[in-house]
Amino acid sequence: MRNRTSTVIKMHLKDRMSWFFIPWVFVLSFAFAVNYTISFFLDEDLYTGGLASIIIYTNVVGFMTLHQTFPFALGYSIRRTDYFLGTAATVAGFSAISALLLALLSVIESRWIVNWGTGLHFFHLPYLSDGTVLQRFFIFFIVLLHMYFLGFVLSSVHRRFRMTGILAVFIAFLLLSGIFSFVMLKYNLWIDLWSWLAGHTAFQLSLWLVPLVVLYAALSYWLLRRSAA
Amino acid sequence: MTAVVEVSRLTKSYRDVTAVDDVSFAIEAGKIYGLLGRNGAGKTTLMQMITAQAFPTIGELRVFGESPFENNRVLSRICFIKESQKYPDNYRVADVLDLCSDLFPNWDRDFADRLVEAFRLPPKRQMRKLSRGMLSSVGIVAGLASRAPLTIFDEPYLGLDAASRSLFYELLVEDYAEHPRTVILSTHLIDEVSRILEHVIVINDGRVLIDEETDSLRNRAFTVSGATADVEAFAKGKTVLHRETLGGLASAIVVGNPGADDRQLARSLRLELDNVPLQQLIVHLTSRKSYGKEAKA
Numbered sequence: 358m359r360n361r362t363s364t365v366i367k368m369h370l371k372d373r374m375s376w377f378f379i380p381w382v383f384v385l386s387f388a389f390a391v392n393y394t395i396s397f398f399l400d401e402d403l404y405t406g407g408l409a410s411i412i413i414y415t416n417v418v419g420f421m422t423l424h425q426t427f428p429f430a431l432g433y434s435i436r437r438t439d440y441f442l443g444t445a446a447t448v449a450g451f452s453a454i455s456a457l458l459l460a461l462l463s464v465i466e467s468r469w470i471v472n473w474g475t476g477l478h479f480f481h482l483p484y485l486s487d488g489t490v491l492q493r494f495f496i497f498f499i500v501l502l503h504m505y506f507l508g509f510v511l512s513s514v515h516r517r518f519r520m521t522g523i524l525a526v527f528i529a530f531l532l533l534s535g536i537f538s539f540v541m542l543k544y545n546l547w548i549d550l551w552s553w554l555a556g557h558t559a560f561q562l563s564l565w566l567v568p569l570v571v572l573y574a575a576l577s578y579w580l581l582r583r584s585a586a
Numbered sequence: 587m588t589a590v591v592e593v594s595r596l597t598k599s600y601r602d603v604t605a606v607d608d609v610s611f612a613i614e615a616g617k618i619y620g621l622l623g624r625n626g627a628g629k630t631t632l633m634q635m636i637t638a639q640a641f642p643t644i645g646e647l648r649v650f651g652e653s654p655f656e657n658n659r660v661l662s663r664i665c666f667i668k669e670s671q672k673y674p675d676n677y678r679v680a681d682v683l684d685l686c687s688d689l690f691p692n693w694d695r696d697f698a699d700r701l702v703e704a705f706r707l708p709p710k711r712q713m714r715k716l717s718r719g720m721l722s723s724v725g726i727v728a729g730l731a732s733r734a735p736l737t738i739f740d741e742p743y744l745g746l747d748a749a750s751r752s753l754f755y756e757l758l759v760e761d762y763a764e765h766p767r768t769v770i771l772s773t774h775l776i777d778e779v780s781r782i783l784e785h786v787i788v789i790n791d792g793r794v795l796i797d798e799e800t801d802s803l804r805n806r807a808f809t810v811s812g813a814t815a816d817v818e819a820f821a822k823g824k825t826v827l828h829r830e831t832l833g834g835l836a837s838a839i840v841v842g843n844p845g846a847d848d849r850q851l852a853r854s855l856r857l858e859l860d861n862v863p864l865q866q867l868i869v870h871l872t873s874r875k876s877y878g879k880e881a882k883a
Contacts, residue, residue, distance in 0.1 A: 361658060364688040371685070374676045428672040431639050433689055433728075434661040582656070586639035 361435060365443020366450075368426060368435075375418060375425075376451055381458075385411045389479055396477035404478045411455065415501045419448075419508020423516055431586035441578045448505045456497035460490055485559050492560040503566040506573035513577035516584045589648075590615045590736055590768045591636055596645030598631050598792075605631040607792035609645075613768060615735075618758075620783035620800075621772040622868060628792040629772045630668065633740055637666045649736070665690055665734035667725040669741040673713040679724055680709040683731075690732035697761070698731035704753060718745030726754050733765050740772045751775075755782055780864035790872045800864070807867055808844055811837035812857035820848075820857055827870040839870055 370376060388407035396403040422444060430440045462480040472478060480486075486493055514522040541547050554562065591613035598606040606628045613619055621629050634640035635647060638654040638661065647653065654660040673682060683702070687693045702709060705723040713721070722743050729737055743751050759782050762769060771779055786803055788796035796803065807827060810820050814836040825841040844852070844859050852859050862870075 361662070361689070364685065367688065368674075368685055371681045372674055372676045425674045429674055429677075432666065432668065432671045433685070434637070434664050434666065434734075435689070436656045436658055436661060438656055439658070583641075585641065586634065 361439040362442045365439050366447050369447040380411050380414050384414045392479055393477055396475040402476035407479050412500060412504050416504040416508045419505040420512050423512040428586045437581045441581055452498050452501040455501055456494050459497045460494040463493055464490060488558060488560045496559055496563045499563050499566045503570050506570050510573040510577040513580040517580040588615050592648040594646040596647060597643050599643045604792055609794050611787055611794055611797050615768050616766045617784045618769045618782055620779055620786045621770055622776055623789035624774060627789045629789055630740055633738055637664055662691060663735040665729055665732035666738045667729040667742050669744045671725060675714050677713045678710055679707050682724055686728050690734055692733035694731050694733060698727055701727040701730055722746050730757060730761055736768045738770045776865040776868055788868055788872060795872055804861060805843045807839050807841050807862050809837055809839050809860045809862050810857050816855040816857055820851060820855055
């Protein structure tokens with residue numbers, strides 16, 4: 358019997374539009390082109406958050422994947438486990454390749470074609486790009502992976518529990534963040550938190566996304582095993 | 587006989603509906619089954635449970651002797667084509683069929699290509715831009731070329747014209763003869779499929795009403811027609827499923843198989859005895875049951 362996890366990877370990659378053309382050709386290139394044009398007319402340097410475009414897009418893909426492919430996969434005799442593993446592998450691959458390109462572009466921007474000749478800071482940003490190239494790669498990688506699985510776990514909740522589930526998650530989030538803010542305020546901990554954050558590099562902070570990704574992945578697998586097509 | 591599917595006391599309830607209600611039956615290998623019933627009778631839910639896409643509330647389910655849930659040994663032998671199947675937005679016809687060759691071990695690429703031509707499908711067109719009939723045709727091509735040991739078609743021909751439907755039946759019977767497998771055909775177009783079905787399972791309101799070989803089902807009733815008074819005389823003391831009168835003529839569907847004395851009587855009264863078309867038979871057998879149920883309630 359053929360490995361059906363790899364069939365799921367193939368299933369995803371057949372959609373080159375969602376995994377390649379939209380994020381790289383449309384979203385990121387467009388964001389870059391706009392910022393590049395603006396930087397051309399500015400006298401001072403332009404620091405831009407244009408990178409957020411591909412990060413937000415990855416989050417959207419995370420939301421959309423299940424809706425697009427889960428009923429199709431199950432309908433065509435694919436196991437939920439294979440669907441999950443194949444999807445996770447696809448996303449890991451997408452995040453790794455994207456992160457590699459982004460890290461490479463940050464090197465180009467900082468060393469080879471310095472700020473693209475127009476003073477544009479797009480891929481190489483203060484604080485975010487402070488670490489080594491390898492650390493930059495890891496930050497991009499884990500941020501993309503995290504954004505994807507955040508969307509994926511929420512749409513898994515929707516798949517299993519429909520709107521009720523999403524509402525429950527939303528209410529729980531509001532409650533918890535409310536309690537958190539209250540405690541932080543009451544015991545004057547905000548300042549401590551900010552100084553703690555400021556005391557760590559972007560790379561150190563990005564490590565905290567690892568357990569989150571693991572949590573989202575485990576949760577979505579658990580939910581998918583219990584979801585109908 | 588080896589059972590491909592064994593269902594025992596299977597029930598699926600949603601919050602306020604029982605879609606499948608205490609259903610038991612077995613599907614034997616190497617036959618074409620008809621799973622018949624009106625829309626909303628529970629056919630799709632039943633098949634979704636057989637293919638592990640929906641979860642039974644209670645009951646036992648074995649497919650190829652094992653539980654189908656998360657089981658590749660079972661799932662790789664099933665091809666389930668349903669009317670409501672969704673496809674990824676950016677997929678083309680060719681993408682679906684290419685993936686099928688990975689998913690179904692018996693996939694026949696040449697056969698698939700021939701089917702694509704026979705149903706005049708544009709391989710490069712995106713799935714979401716296909717007409718309803720073309721979308722159905724993609725399912726039919728996948729279902730036939732998969733040659734899966736258990737192939738299930740659930741209302742596979744929405745939007746298909748009569749010519750394409752008969753092409754489907756023809757190809758199914760032809761390919762089935764060369765590559766025997768178990769086929770479940772779920773439909774409400776009973777007349778069209780009646781000649782290719784070997785076994786019929788009728789579902790109504792989530793329950794199995796009929797589970798019988800097509801031939802023996804055909805012998806369950808017959809029509810008698812002639813002058814109204816004579817038909818009434820003939821039908822006296824017999825169970826009548828349905829009566830129709832037109833002017834002085836009448837016809838009745840009578841339960842049972844006409845015996846020698848029935849034939850004698852019919853001849854003397856100049857009545858004609860005939861087979862009941864499967865569709866009519868099922869309609870009357872099921873409507874009587876549901877009528878009885880309402881009366882009880």
